[in-house]
Amino acid sequence: MLENVDLTRNLGDDEYKKNMKILEPELGELQRKAWELKIPIILVFEGWHASGIAESINRFILPLDPRGYYYHTINAPSPSELLKPFLWRFWTKIPVRGGVAIFDRSWYSRAVTDKYRPEKSEEELDKCLDEINYFERQLTDDKYLIIKFFLHIGKKDQKERLRKLRKNDIPLIVDEYETRCDKPDFIHEYDKYLPIIEKVLKKTSFPNAPWTIVEASDQNFASAKIITTVMEAIKDQIEIVTRIPARDTIKYLDNGSPKIPELTASVLEKVDLSKCLGPEEYKEALKDYQHRLCELQYELFRKKRPLILAFEGWDAAGKGGNIRRLVKELNPRLYRVVPTGSPNDFEKAHHYLWRFLDGIPRAGHITIYDRTWYGRVMVEKIENLCSEEEWKRAYREINEFEEILANSGAIILKFWLHIDMETQLKRFKSREEDPARSWKITPEDWRNRSKWEEYGEAVDEILRRTSTSYAPWIVVEANDKRYSRMKVLKTVVEALEKELNNNDGGS
Amino acid sequence: MLENVDLTRNLGDDEYKKNMKILEPELGELQRKAWELKIPIILVFEGWHASGIAESINRFILPLDPRGYYYHTINAPSPSELLKPFLWRFWTKIPVRGGVAIFDRSWYSRAVTDKYRPEKSEEELDKCLDEINYFERQLTDDKYLIIKFFLHIGKKDQKERLRKLRKNDIPLIVDEYETRCDKPDFIHEYDKYLPIIEKVLKKTSFPNAPWTIVEASDQNFASAKIITTVMEAIKDQIEIVTRIPARDTIKYLDNGSPKIPELTASVLEKVDLSKCLGPEEYKEALKDYQHRLCELQYELFRKKRPLILAFEGWDAAGKGGNIRRLVKELNPRLYRVVPTGSPNDFEKAHHYLWRFLDGIPRAGHITIYDRTWYGRVMVEKIENLCSEEEWKRAYREINEFEEILANSGAIILKFWLHIDMETQLKRFKSREEDPARSWKITPEDWRNRSKWEEYGEAVDEILRRTSTSYAPWIVVEANDKRYSRMKVLKTVVEALEKELNNNDGGS
Secondary structure (H helix, E strand, O other), rough: OOOOOOOOOOOOOHHHHHHHHHHHHHHHHHHHHHHHHOEEEEEEEEEEEOOOHHHHHHHHHOOOOOEEEEEEEEOOOOOOOOOOOOOHHHHHHOOOOOOOOEEEEOOOHHHHHHOOOOOOHHHHHHHHHHHHHHHHHHHHHOOOOOEEEEEEEOOOHHHHHHHHHHHHOOOOOOOOOHHHHHOOOOOOOOOHHHOOOOOOHHOOOOOEEEEEEEEEOOHHHHHHHHHHHHHHHHHHHHHHHHHOHHHOOOOOOOOOOOHHHHHHHHOOHHOOOOOOOHHHHHHHHHHHHHHHHHHHHHHHHHHOOOEEEEEEEEOOOHHHHHHOOOOOOOOOEEEEEEEOOOOOHHHHHOOOOOOHHHHOOOOOOOOEEEEHHHHHOHHHHHOOOHHHHHHHHHHHHHHHHHHHHHHOOOOEEEEEOOOOOOHHHHHHHHHHOOOOOHHOOOHHHHHHHHHHHHHHHHHHHHHHHOOOOOEEEEEOOOOOHHHHHHHHHHHHHHHHHHHHHHHOOOO | OOOOOOOOOOHHHHHHHHHHHHHHHHHHHHHHHHHOOOEEEEEEEEEEOOOHHHHHHHHHHHOOOOOEEEEEEEEOOOOOHOOOOHHHHHHOOOOOOEEEEEEEEOOHHHHHHHHHOOOOOOOOOHHHHHHHHHHHHHHOOOOEEEEEEEEEHHHHHHHHHHHHHHOOOOEEEOOOOOOOOOOOOOOOHHHHHHHHHHHHHHOOOOEEEEEEEEEEOHHHHHHHHHHHHHHHHHHHHHHHHHOHHHHHHHHOOOOOOOOOOOHOOOOOOHHHOOOOOOOOHHHHHHHHHHHHHHHHHHHHHHOOOOEEEEEEOOOOOOOHHOOOOOOOOOOOOOOOEEEEEOOHHHHOOOOOHHHHHOOOOOOOOEEEEEEEHHHHHOOHHHOOOOOOHHHHHHHHHHHHHHHHHHHHHEEEEEEEEEEEEHHHHHHHHHHHOOOHHHOOOOOOHHHHHHOHHHHHHHHHHHHHHHHHOOOOOOEEEOOHHHHHHHHHHHHHHHHHHHHHHHOOOOO
């Protein structure tokens, strides 16, 4: 993509100024319109070192309203960011709907710098590019506008520019609290990295998030090209979102393949809810497993593996009590319980997975989600809080999301706490009668109960479509609280023992 | 405070369990009440190393609703936190009203570890304790409940506990991404740090935020003492906030000292608004000063000094245009413009200074606030958005806040852009007539204009009471835009040249 770029293109100062006088107010106007229409915009600036990225961005943001844009310089990850999945620090920075997020370097620079090792195969980089494609597609599917620029200059030109910077003793603003200098740095080695950059650009240029190569030998030309490209893209997006929404009125086309009986059979129906555990046996086993989990948490920490436990289940299935038994003997410095309620307005103004990122554990830590992102394909689907198109693609999106977490080393276990309707009724009533616990029962609980069958079908679908090798579902028979608690504890302990011992050859 | 503590106190397992069965649901109930009454609670856990802080916290949080508490382990500051003021990372973590923030170690451990140097005088530590007292008083004045625990054990006991931890190979969770080991560590050297800890406890024990010494030889006793202390404190606070608000009906008692004419004379009235600058002179000077500022930003960066520029002024006084000229030639990696509007609900649910912390620049960076925390003593005062008591103490609070910033090395300049009523009217009208700029004028602008005199008095009061050596106000004659822009640029450039050259002996 960089081969036939004409690097002689330029624009005189007077002509540039004349153009800008017209374009700048128009850009400001488009920004305000995008804000009103709640179009989120992501601008990615990449390019050779010394290609003028900072100056290009400064010229671009001057006409913008500072209330609407967020500027992010992407340097080397901080020590704590290094303990999170690669995409985490970018995903957390996606703009609120209507806002513009400007990335001064991005996941692309970091993919090359952090994942590409010249001496090794390119497998790690390729995997990372796959994750990036997941990430960008999820966003553009959710109507985020992504515009990516690569500022291109020639090798000689770069050399001359670097000489000037050194002469004027301009400090590098990147990596200001980064002391490690042992990493490869593609921005300096032009010839060596040219093919890698070509590859990255090719592998990540899709119609939903295309690259624009900017001829950056001349700053005026580059700035004018950037501003006009952004303006065109915003205009197109405004056109798309304000068009009569014909797409939404067309019924979503299911692929219509005949359902295979084995796959559609209800998993839940087959669950043996009579399973139970005696109090004596429970008491002893509980102590034993809590103790083992306590030791395993330190092993997780030593091996820098994150653990994610996801809890879903019927109302009153015992999620809270279950979680309390899990963490009873744990070190609060290593675990965190993240409860999930309805999203607030600010959360709603982002991609639906965004609000779960805050809880993603650092390597060596544990997060327990009390309800999760599966709300998308349960309550949001059933209560029509999202469109059919949205929940239909959510299964894939969730699998991708969990794959990204697993790629980062996370151990993921998902529990569905299963009870029958009678047991729920008994528990609802006993809660209502107990003044200390009556606050736990709300009209919403009764309403959900009335949609038992719909929820059951939704759960079956979830179990079928999102139980993966890297993030399996475990259905827990939860009519008997003791049995349920022990099953969860035991599953976690055994999974950790297996996973953590396997990893260093069984020592 | 630690001298006469009876470390033999203990509680048997059975008695402990019996007590907890009663106390735990009560604590849960109190937490819910505090949530309903919007009481924010800050719990500080300090103590000797191996005194059982983590276990005490875990026992404490088990009965809590995870939706209402936020747990913070305070380790060594990260590299980027090191570039912020000392208190910054704690201040950003204050809880939303109704929430409980639990600090597992806190500003106290960090004050001793980061600020106390055995070989030096204790001046730095003392200064830090003063800041801590500002911080806590501002919060308790704002009805935050602060409860501080120091878990005390004997020297021999500690030695034995540390031996056991080592034997069981339990990793230290503190400082997991901290490689520097050259720092003094008070948690290990009992005798050496005992007097320092005594001093810190004494200097920071006030009725509004007292210390509770916890006899921690016995974990059961410690846990019971912690839970009952918190419960009593919450009950007291509930009593205070639900009492018939007699205090609020008593007119705020001004100290009634006779006003000294020199001090009360209007500063604004004396401003010479006829000052102006010709277009040619402006054009040349603008280029020159923008160029100098461009160079100075790198000098700020090299010397790791943060710069805070605060802009206030009449509507249409030209803040936006002024700021654009300031940043025209700057590197966007080094500056940030932070616009301030009305606080949103989440921001309102915190101390009023909280929302400004996000913008505080790292050392070496620049933040330009377009409107600031002075809204407290302008619009919030005039529109009765806060109580008289609140805005009256805000002058002191703001001075303290800016002192804390200055202590961290920040250069602070505050600009009041002054125009007269006629100029404002002219500009309002010209904006309204221009379709590209008419969005800039809102009914609120006209309403503010109708309260010109009140605002003028408020500004005079601000200039008198908050112009300090470390954060001076500069009144800018802004009827003439060119003059105004040049005065700001010149003031910034000259202040930086003076400050940055002074610092290394004028080199």
